[in-house]
Amino acid sequence: MDNNKKITKRIIISLIILGITYASLPTILYSAANYYEGQKESKNIAEGLYKKITKYFPHSSKAPNSLEALIISNNVQGESIFITNHFTSSNPNTYIPTAKGVEYYKLLVQKYPNSQQAKAVPLKIGQYYESIGYYGEAEKYFLQGLTEDRESFVASESNYHLIKLYLKSKSPQKALEYIEIYRKNYPESLKAEMYLLAGDAYQTLGDFKRAEKSYKNILKLEQGQDDSDLMDEKATNSFYKEKMEEKLFQNQRKLANINQEKAIIQGFLGKDGEALKNVAIFLIDENREKVNFCTSDIEDYPVTYVNDKGHYEFRDIIPGKYSIGLGISKKDLAGYTLVPEQQIYEVTAAQTLNVDLKLVPLLQVKQPEIKEESENITLQWEQVKDAHHYTLIAGWVKRNKDGVSFNSAELRENIPTNEIVLAKDELLEFNCPQQKLDEKNIDLAEGKQKAKAKIKENQNESEKEKERYPSLLHKDGQHEFAWSIKAYDRDNNLITDSSGFELFINQSLNTFFIPEK
Structure with a gap:
């Protein structure tokens, strides 16, 4: 027992x-x-x-x-690349799902409806539809996100995205409605941002005086003169001041041209002869000098999305200078480059300007011939159909724990064939000038003064670079150079190049080493 x-x-x-x-x-x-x-x-x-x-x-x-x-591991968009006339940079979108990811999120809600993860699904799916321009579907899911606990991240972010969504879809009254809801629920959050967004809504409605007043409320925040007598830390940042100044400038332009006939900019975006749909296209105003223009600024400009047939269009454009920016996935860009080169376009009243864009395969380069006993280096690349001449871009490579970068400049232009022989001494003495502002593209007197000061600063910096670059040696006393080739037709239009956006996609560069003399 x-x-x-x-x-x-x-x-x-x-x-x-x-x-x-x-x-x-x-x-x-x-x-x-x-x-x-x-x-x-x-x-x-x-x-x-x-x-x-x-x-x-x-x-x-x-x-x-x-x-x-x-x-997240297998079905997110990952990083996209912003390409503009001013900069190219990565734009992390790690948590925006793909179409397949959306289906998995719906499965998550079905299997685990009461889980913490399920609560965030409306926001995730709404962000996906917003990122491809499906505003109706995005609105539906963001409204679902608002039903969560008011104090939750999902509710506040859904409210914020709804405001941005209504501004993009030209629904300013709804944007103002949800700005008031946001202010009521989160009175101490994003006060400066709400003033900017409200100003955008009034501007869309044609109420330019109220738009100006809303933008200028940021100055009251900085001085601690708002209703709550509390300072918004973000408003004290020059980031918001610069945004305010840009929006005031745009507001004045629209008011001054209210009776002017408007223009249209339209075009096609393709890859390998097929339409490349759902890519974000930005219309960047170039009528005012850009100060510290960066990734966060591009989203303040009008955006449209390439449709299923590859077309995009901006209407009701005030005559003036503009450039086209893109927000495109690394997956679409890998192994390709964008043509034509980024540039500024000037449109006149009632004009319809066509700007077609396409992704073309990268030009392939060969391994440089570097013989120890020779004083020369031979660079070769594939012959490009219809190419009239080539340009060689070169620069010193900088590598550190944060990654790889390089300063580049044109070393040789109008190369008639797909081969060039360079002296090692020429490369060792080559210095890349800093990017300079083009003074003739700046209309404002104040802007010209800033441009001259910046040009002088760049010249001084260039002198410092001459001293600094020769010390950039790698192991065994070797200098590392990056090089790329651009192919042009008879009219000097870019056909393709060898580097594309690979540095921003996978930090890839075509490089070679030269021993120090």
Whole structure:
């Protein structure tokens, strides 16, 4: 009898241990997956562990976390690239899902409707539809996000995105309605931003005086003179002041040209002869000098999206100078470059300007011929059809823990063939000038003074570069050079180039080394 009790007790203890082990196993696997996810070479192991959790432990607390991790790992847009006349830069969109990711998020809500992850799904899906210009669908999901707890991140972000959405879709009254809702629910949050957005709404309505007043309220915030007598830290930042000045300038231009006939800019975006749809196209006003123009500024300008047929269009444009910017995924850009080159266009009243854009395959270069006993280097590349001449771009490479960068400049122009021989000494003495402002493109007197000061500053910096660059040696006392080739037709239009946007996609450069003399 005693033996039976002992056996029963052992069985119960064993079952308890097994139960505890089984219950804790998803947490153990999830922790291991998190660890492997941080290691590039072990990403597949992490994905395998997440899949095991969702398959074998579907009712555990870690199952929805694992499903979301799989969505983010495999079905997000990832980084996109902003291409403008002023800069090219990466734009992290890590948490915006792809179309496939949206389906997985819907599955997450279906399987785990009460999970914490499910609460964020309306915001995620709304961001996806907003990112491809499907404003009606985006609105539906952002409105769902508003039903969450008012104090939650999902609710506040959904409210903010609704305001931006209504401004993009030319619904200023709705934008003003949700600005007031945001102010009521989050009175101490984004006050300067709300003044700017309200100004944009009034400007769209044609109420230029109220727009100006709203923009200038940012100055009251800085001086602590708003209704709450509290200072908004963001308003004290020059970032918001510069935004305010740009918006006041645009407001004055629209008021001054209210009776002027408007222009249209339209075009086609293609790749390999096919339409490239859902790409964001920005219309950047170039009638005022750009100060510290960066990624966050481009989203303040009108945006449209390439439709299923590859077409885009901007209407009701005030005559003046403009450039076209793109927000395009790294996946679409990899191995391609954009033509024509970025430039400023001037439109007149009632004009329809056509600006077609296309992605073309990169020009392929060959490994440079560098013989130790020779004083020369031979650079070669593929012959491009219809190319009349080529330009060689070169620069010193800088590498550090943060990545790779280089200053580049035109080393040789009007190269008639697909080969050039350079002296090593010429490269070792080559210095890349800093980018200079084009004074003739600046209309305002104050802008010209700033331009002259900047040009002088660049000249001084260029002298410093001459001293600094020769010290940029790598191991074994070698200098590293980056080089690329641009191919042009008879009319000097860019056909293709060899570097494209690879530096921004995967930090890839065509380089070679020259030993120090």
